[in-house]
Amino acid sequence: xxxxxxxxxxxxxxxxxxxxxxxxxxxxxxxxxxxxxxxxxxxxxxxxxxxxxxxxxxxxxxxxxxxxxxxxxxxxxxxxxxxxxxxxxxxxxxxxxxxxxxxxxxxxxxxxxxxxxxxxxxxxxxxxxxxxxxxxxxxxxxxxxxxxxxxxxxxxxxxxxxxxxxxxxxxxxxxxxxxxxxxxxxxxxxxxxxxxxxxxxxxxxxxxxxxxxxxxxxxxxxxxxxxxxxxxxxxxxxxxxxxxxxxxxxxxxxxxxxxxxxxxxxxxxxxxxxxxxxxxxxxxxxxxxxxxxxxxxxxxx
Numbered sequence: 356x357x358x359x360x361x362x363x364x365x366x367x368x369x370x371x372x373x374x375x376x377x378x379x380x381x382x383x384x385x386x387x388x389x390x391x392x393x394x395x396x397x398x399x400x401x402x403x404x405x406x407x408x409x410x411x412x413x414x415x416x417x418x419x420x421x422x423x424x425x426x427x428x429x430x431x432x433x434x435x436x437x438x439x440x441x442x443x444x445x446x447x448x449x450x451x452x453x454x455x456x457x458x459x460x461x462x463x464x465x466x467x468x469x470x471x472x473x474x475x476x477x478x479x480x481x482x483x484x485x486x487x488x489x490x491x492x493x494x495x496x497x498x499x500x501x502x503x504x505x506x507x508x509x510x511x512x513x514x515x516x517x518x519x520x521x522x523x524x525x526x527x528x529x530x531x532x533x534x535x536x537x538x539x540x541x542x543x544x545x546x547x548x549x550x551x552x553x554x555x556x557x558x559x560x561x562x563x564x565x566x567x568x569x570x571x572x573x574x575x576x577x578x579x580x581x582x583x584x585x586x587x588x589x590x591x592x593x594x595x596x597x598x599x600x601x602x603x604x605x606x607x608x609x610x611x612x613x614x615x616x617x618x619x620x621x622x623x624x625x626x627x628x629x630x631x632x633x634x635x636x637x638x639x640x641x642x643x644x645x646x647x648x649x650x651x652x653x654x655x656x
Contacts, residue, residue, distance in 0.1 A: 391421035399429055407436030424453055431466060440474035441503045475504040475531040479513065482538050487515040504533070513537050517598045540575075541598040547571045548581060551607040556584040576600075583608055 394417035401410035410433035418426045427450045434443035447467040455463065479500040481487050486496050489511060494500055502511075504527045514520040518539040525533065548557040548570040558564035560580040563572050576598045583590045583606035596602050 387420045391417045391426070394420070395426055395429070398426075398433065402429060402433055402436065405436070407433045411437060424450060424455060424459065427453075428459075428463065428466075431470075435466075435470055438505055438507060440470045440505050444470045444474070444503065471503075473506065473529050475506065475527045475529070475533060477502045477504050477511075477525070478532075478534040480534075480536050481513065481515070482536070485515050485518070485539070487513060487539070489513055504531075513539070515539055517542055519543070543573050543575055544596045544598060544600040544602060545571060545573050546579060546581075546594075546596055547601065547603045548583070548606045549603060550583055550585075550605075552585055554585060555606070555608060556582075557606055558582040558584075581606060585609075 394413050398410045398413035398417060401407070401413060411430065414426055414430040414433055418430060427446055431443040431446040431450070434440075434446065444467060447463055447470065450463050451460065451467070477500075479489060479502060481494075481498075484497040487494055487498075489500060489502060504525070506527050506529050509523075509525045509527050511523040511525070512520050513523065519542050521537050521539065523535060523537075527533070546559055548559070550557060550568045553568050554566065555568065556564065556566050557570040558581070559570065559572060559574075560582060562574065562579070563570065574596055576596050578593060578595045581592050581594060581604055585608040588608045590606055590608055592604065592606070594602060594604055
C-alpha cells in the first residue's frame with residue numbers, strides 16, 4: 356500500500372490545483388467550488404486517518420461538483436486503500452489524459468505502476484463463440500478477454516442470450532495471472548402437455564408422467580417424445596424444445612364413445628320385441644284343425 360508520509364506529500368503536490376479557478380469548468384458558481392474544496396479537504400483528512408471508504412465517498416462528491424486533478428489523484432489513493440485497484444487504475448489512466456506538470460505526471464505514473472503490479476489479471480475464453488457479457492461489460496463473439504481483477508474473493512457472472520449464466524468464484528492473489536475456459540450451456544425451456552380430460556395419462560417419455568389435464572417440466576433443449584392415454588386410446592408425438600422456449604402441446608384424447616353399447620342394448624330390445632311379435636303372429640295365424648273322414652281330427656301346423 357502506501358505510507359502516511361507519502362500520502363501527505365502527494366496531497367500537497369496536487370492541492371495547488373485548487374488555486375486555479377479555470378480548472379474547474381464543471382462548477383456553475385462559486386458556492387459549488389467552495390463546497391467541492393471543503394469535501395476535498397475532508398476526503399484528504401479521511402485518507403490520513405485511514406478511513407478510505409469515507410474518503411472515496413467524499414472525494415467522489417467533490418469531483419461531481421468540481422473535477423480537478425487533485426481530487427482525481429486522491430480519489431485513486433482512497434480507492435487503492437479500500438483494495439479497489441481496478442477502479443484506481445481507471446481513475447489514474449483518465450488523469451494521465453489531463454494537462455499535468457512533469458512532477459504530477461511522474462507521481463501519477465508511479466502510482467499507476469504500483470496499482471497495476473498489485474492487481475491480478477484473468478483471461479476468459481468462451482465457447483461456443485457467441486456475443487457475451489462479463490458483468491455489465493459486453494464482448495463480441497470469439498473475443499478472448501483480459502480482465503483486471505482486484506485482490507481477494509471475487510465473483511463474476513458470464514452470460515449470453517439463450518444460455519444459462521455461469522458464475523465464477525475466485526480467490527485472487529496479488530499479481531496473479533489466471534485463465535478460465537467457459538463452456539456455456541443453452542438455457543432451459545419448458546414443456547407443457549395439456550389435455551381436456553382430467554383422467555388422461557400425460558407422459559414426457561424418460562422424464563415424467565402424471566394423470567390429469569396438465570404436465571409441466573423445465574428441461575434442457577432437445578427432442579422429446581410425448582404420449583397421452585385415455586382408456587384404450589393413445590396418442591404419441593415428437594417435439595423439439597428450443598432454448599428459452601415454452602412449448603405447449605395439446606395431447607387431448609376423446610373419451611371412449613358410449614354409443615356402441617347403447618346400440619347393443621337397443622338392438623337386444625328390438626330383437627326381443629321382434630321374437631315376441633313372431634311368436635304372437637304364429638300363434639294368431641295358425642290354421643284351424645280340420646276333421647278328415649279317414650284320419651279323423653288333423654291339427655295343421
